Amino acid sequence: MSVAEGLKGARAELEQLPALQKIRKAVQLSVIISQELFGSLLQIPYGFRAFRTYHSLPKAALPGASKEDAVTLIRDLRYASGERCVIDLYLPPGKDLSKTFDDDTGTPAALFCHGGVWSTGSKWHYAPMAKRMAQEGVLVGVMQYSLYPQAMVPRMVDEVGAALTWMMDNAQRYGASSDRVSLLGHSAGAHLCAMALLQRAPIAAGSKEGRAGGGEDARMPQQFIGMAGVYDVSQHYLYEEARGVAKLSTMERAMGGSAGFAALSPSQLLAEAAWRHRQHAERRQLExxxxxxxxxxIGLDHDLDGPLPPVTAPGESPAAPVLSQKDMAALPPVFLLSGMKDTVVPWYESAEFALRLRDAGVPVKKLTYKAADHGTFVTGWRAKNGPARPEDGLPDPCEDTLEIIKRGHSSVAFPRSLSVGTLDSAGKGSASLLEEFGAGADSPEQIKACTDPPEEPSAGAPA
Structure with a gap:
């Protein structure tokens, strides 16, 4: 988190308390801040490695000769007018920008959106991840976006959408396939990506004026990979309150206060839409x-033949059901990754979002890792140096992310889902939508494909 903004939030919280409570709270906040600073100190070795990796990469010539054995980098490609609205592009070895590429290159591309409590983060922090992906043959874009307090979340969402449009417009120019672009986000970045896709869904479905009419982009990425993301802002705020960090965090302020939580929560937006379109009138409070x-x-206390009911905090207004059945069907397949050791954004927040997507008829795969903490998904990457060596291996979440990007969703068996497109008189659905993705059958081959092998503990985030 931003230290300056965190201290500002702590000061504001203390000013509202009586003297005795103020002393107790000050002690609690001092402990939390000390823990955060200690955690930051532990990341210094990774920071040095990321900085060294970023500044050691050769520049890609535009146009120019190819680098047969090296990843090359194009820095600060502008995708929008904001000061921070730039993308670093990592080119796989051997990409010759003096050539004209056709649509059949087959090279996958990935656009990554960083986290940082909506208030911090720089693209160079993710150089080890981007370099390794590029070494594996992926064209990688690492974007920045405007941060709080200079911007609020709705503007950030718009910028993620603009960056996705830029990536899809320019993938072929840099030797990748525009129809093989994956959108990746970590933590707050996963939240922004999910919101950008929900914002784009009505356009993709034809419910709202699209690109041809001078409006927004209607295209969707091949798939979305969300890593340790925040998808229900209201519930995550309650979690932050329990940890004692709600006012240190910039989340509430970046959302414009608690009144904006529901409308900026992908999980709540999908829950309301799926629930109402299935003709279920009854609501359930958290009680x-x-x-x-x-x-x-997480879906352990509801009727399995209907959608998971929306759960709103006491006194909270439900999110407006802005999505239609057709809109939800336009969303791309989704992979949600989370770690059992993550105490910043607990694993069950991704599990809940997976159920919301399932109820909306969206193909979704939930991947959970025993040894992963919040940072493993982005700091666990190491570049390859020369011939393959045992130490070049990656933690399981990183290996899976690479495999998903390179293989695409068509090779993955998704769990069955209730389809919003087929309803009976009771509002119950079928699995028709996922059958289009080959996940409707339950053959032995698919059961085997859906069954994960026993997971070996990974080493966590390398220094």
Whole structure:
């Protein structure tokens, strides 16, 4: 998080407390801030490695000779007018920009959106990840976007959409296939990517004026990969309150206050849409036995023949159901990654979003890792140096991310999902939408493909 903004939030919280509570809270915040600073110190070795990797990469000539054995880098390609609206492009070895590429190159591309509590983050931080992906034959774009307090979340969402448009417009120019662009986001970046796709869905579905009419882009990426993302802002705020960091975090301020939580929560937007389109009028509040709340959110306490009911915090207004059935069907396949050791954004937030996508008829695969913490998904990457060596291996989340980008969703068996497109009189759905993606059958081959082998513990985030 931004230290300056965190201290500003802490000061504002203390000013509202009486003297005795102020002392207790000050001690608590001091402990939390010390822990955050200690965690930052532990990341210094990775920071040095990322900085060294970023500044050691040769520049790609435009146009010019190819680098047969090296990843090359084009820095600060502008995708929008904002000061921070630039992309670094990592080219796989051997890409000769003096050539004209056709549509049949087959090279996959990935656009990555960083996290940082909507208030911090720089593209050079992710150079080890981007370089390794490029070494594996992927054209990689690492974007920046405007940050709080200079910008609020709706503007950030617009900028992610603009960056995705730029990537799809320019993938072929840099030797990749425009129809093989994956959108990746980590933490707050995953939230922004999910919101950008929901914003684009009505255009892709034809419910809203698209690009031909001078409006926004209607194209969708091949797939979305969300890593340790925040998808229900209201529920994550409650989690931050329990940790004692809600006011240190810039999330509430970047969203424009709690009144904006529901409308900026992808999980809530999908929940409302799926629930109402399935003709279920009854709503469920987070109430009853204390252990029910989390069980409801991860789908362990609802009727399996209907959608997971929207769960809103007491006194909170539900999100406006802005998405139609057709809109939800336009969303791309989704992969959601989370780690059991993540205490910043717990794994079950991705699990809940996976269920919301399932109920909306969106092909979704939830991947969970025992040994991954919040940073593993982005700091666990190492570039290859020369011939393959045992130490070039990656943590499981990184290996899976590479495989998804390179193989695409067509080779993956998705779990069955209730389809928003086929409803009976009781509002119950079928699995028709996912059958289009080859996941409707339950053959032995598909069961085998859906069954993960026993996971070996990874080493976590390397220094």
């Amino acid at each position: 009853g036995l204390r252990g029910e709340r989390l069980s409801q959110r």
